[in-house]
Amino acid sequence: KAGVTQTPRYLIKTRGQQVTLSCSPISGHRSVSWYQQTPGQGLQFLFEYFSETQRNKGNFPGRFSGRQFSNSRSEMNVSTLELGDSALYLCASSSQRRGGTDTQYFGPGTRLTVL
């Protein structure tokens, strides 16, 4: 099976702009989670979607939002970008099948730079 894919891989934006990142999970995986990775804060959970519903949300401001489509692809949006939003944004998918594992498989990430 193809792995988790993310587009774009790199983005450069300026403060105040907004950005949309995309994640395509492994085929058959219905859960998609998003994480922000920075040198100072490490890997922090943003939110998780399952069957088009947000099941859990981390401690991030409302400028961070997401959605999931019926094919399990997910997007996250960051509005009114701030310098501190510069980070590697990772998505991870898992099968969440009954009796299945909770193993999360990560995509390559989108490197966002805010100038």
Added chain:
Amino acid sequence: GENVEQHPSTLSVQEGDSAVIKCTYSDSASNYFPWYKQELGKRPQLIIDIRSNVGEKKDQRIAVTLNKTAKHFSLHITETQPEDSAVYFCAAITSGSARQLTFGSGTQLTVLP
């Protein structure tokens, strides 16, 4: 919520020696503990995981141990090789309808030739 602490933050070992990374978690309901390896510029890759009903799991040179009573788990790498150099993250997840991985802060492992 869950809190995971990871030690040490950096670890240097000679090639062939063993490396041990330790994590503690706070939520006694956590039941799944994966370890990820992240090489520079790459995605985190799952290297081993353990569930709360198991005390130890081994995969070739890598092993993980879990002490539920003390709420800590450890990664053991034996016969280290230069390609083991990377950042290693432990994580914990709590069962339930909403699954959220809480990560430790990472350990930069350097294997010296």
